Amino acid sequence: MLTFVTFAVKTQLNVHDLNNEAVAGNVNDIRIMEFVDEEGSRQEAPAVSGRMLKHWHLEGMRHLILNGGYSSIPLCAGCKIGEPIRPAVLSGEKLEQIKPNKLKEEEDFVKKCAICDIHGYLIAHEAKGESGEEVEGETKEEKKGKKQKGLNLRRTSRAMFSWLMPVLGTETAQKQVLHTRVSQQESITEGEGAAQMIFNKSYASGIYAFVAALDVDRIGLVELNLGSSRPYAVDNNSGRKERIKVAIEAYRMMLCGKIGASLSHALPHQNPVELLVAYSETGPLPFPVSPMYSNWLRKTIGLMPQGTQFLYWGAESIENVNKKNTLDEIFEELLNKV
Ligand SMILES: [Zn+2]
Numbered sequence: 446m447l448t449f450v451t452f453a454v455k456t457q458l459n460v461h462d463l464n465n466e467a468v469a470g471n472v473n474d475i476r477i478m479e480f481v482d483e484e485g486s487r488q489e490a491p492a493v494s495g496r497m498l499k500h501w502h503l504e505g506m507r508h509l510i511l512n513g514g515y516s517s518i519p520l521c522a523g524c525k526i527g528e529p530i531r532p533a534v535l536s537g538e539k540l541e542q543i544k545p546n547k548l549k550e551e552e553d554f555v556k557k558c559a560i561c562d563i564h565g566y567l568i569a570h571e572a573k574g575e576s577g578e579e580v581e582g583e584t585k586e587e588k589k590g591k592k593q594k595g596l597n598l599r600r601t602s603r604a605m606f607s608w609l610m611p612v613l614g615t616e617t618a619q620k621q622v623l624h625t626r627v628s629q630q631e632s633i634t635e636g637e638g639a640a641q642m643i644f645n646k647s648y649a650s651g652i653y654a655f656v657a658a659l660d661v662d663r664i665g666l667v668e669l670n671l672g673s674s675r676p677y678a679v680d681n682n683s684g685r686k687e688r689i690k691v692a693i694e695a696y697r698m699m700l701c702g703k704i705g706a707s708l709s710h711a712l713p714h715q716n717p718v719e720l721l722v723a724y725s726e727t728g729p730l731p732f733p734v735s736p737m738y739s740n741w742l743r744k745t746i747g748l749m750p751q752g753t754q755f756l757y758w759g760a761e762s763i764e765n766v767n768k769k770n771t772l773d774e775i776f777e778e779l780l781n782k783v
Contacts (some may be wrong), residue, residue: 604659
């Protein structure tokens with residue numbers, strides 16, 4: 446069974462606004478990142494943060510669970526409505542992050558929510574003395590230490606993403622345009638009280654790369670109980686496989702353009718160029734070399750340990766790499782390994 450999957454993606458995006466993360470007033474500016482090319486020269490171009498990519502993977506999972514064939518997968522109140530507060534419960538009409546008082550509650554959170562399980566969370570625990578909560582089995586020193594700094598409860602994400610970066614040596618384009626909201630009540634002209642109806646938005650275009658990974662083996666695993674045994678809060682007979690499948694399907698959603706803040710009016714003109722999936726059935730894998738570099742494919746294959754399986758879609762032909770005719774064939778093979 447699958448233990449670890451990596452994705453190396455090259456895709457063209459025309460006229461997208463994935464990176465409108467720097468918003469000032471009525472101007473949505475585009476995020477520009479500095480980096481160096483293969484000669485070591487400084488470059489700058491529009492780029493999209495890994496936080497944004499992770500967010501859209503999470504949204505893909507949420508969408509598939511609430512609307513697709515994965516309705517048996519549980520979500521907590523926060524993840525159900527796409528709020529970043531997690532794990533959460535609804536208290537009246539207010540969403541509240543769950544405050545654990547026992548470490549073993551990680552098991553409970555993982556059981557009750559597939560997104561908390563796969564995307565992780567951070568609960569900033571109140572310092573002892575403020576909450577009055579007791580933690581079983583802690584030593585005097587632990588109690589003393591906690592009094593000073595509190596205890597954060599963190600579950601690391603099983604889904605990992607790089608930034609979306611332009612492929613080196615390709616051109617990127619960006620343009621700021623003026624939009625007006627259409628009103629049937631009155632004609633909107635510039636200058637006459639219509640300032641709020643006019644706003645600027647930036648759009649970018651380019652050929653981009655990103656890498657991502659899914660630590661399949663640790664889905665459902667309760668880290669805090671990790672010892673000689675493998676303590677899974679959700680096992681292969683109680684919904685773990687469905688969680689893995691929906692997480693894999695969410696990567697497919699990202700490749701097909703279901704990313705971006707303006708899906709109602711600025712769907713990216715996406716044109717996938719290459720995809721390399723490397724997977725293991727025995728243990729974790731290194732991250733792939735980014736397709737933003739020229740020789741990424743051969744370098745990635747040379748980096749991965751013996752026994753790694755490769756699935757590729759794109760224009761290259763390489764030994765030991767299983768070349769597929771469609772992206773769907775890659776995802777079907779992955780899902781069959783779960
Ligand atoms: Zn959750």
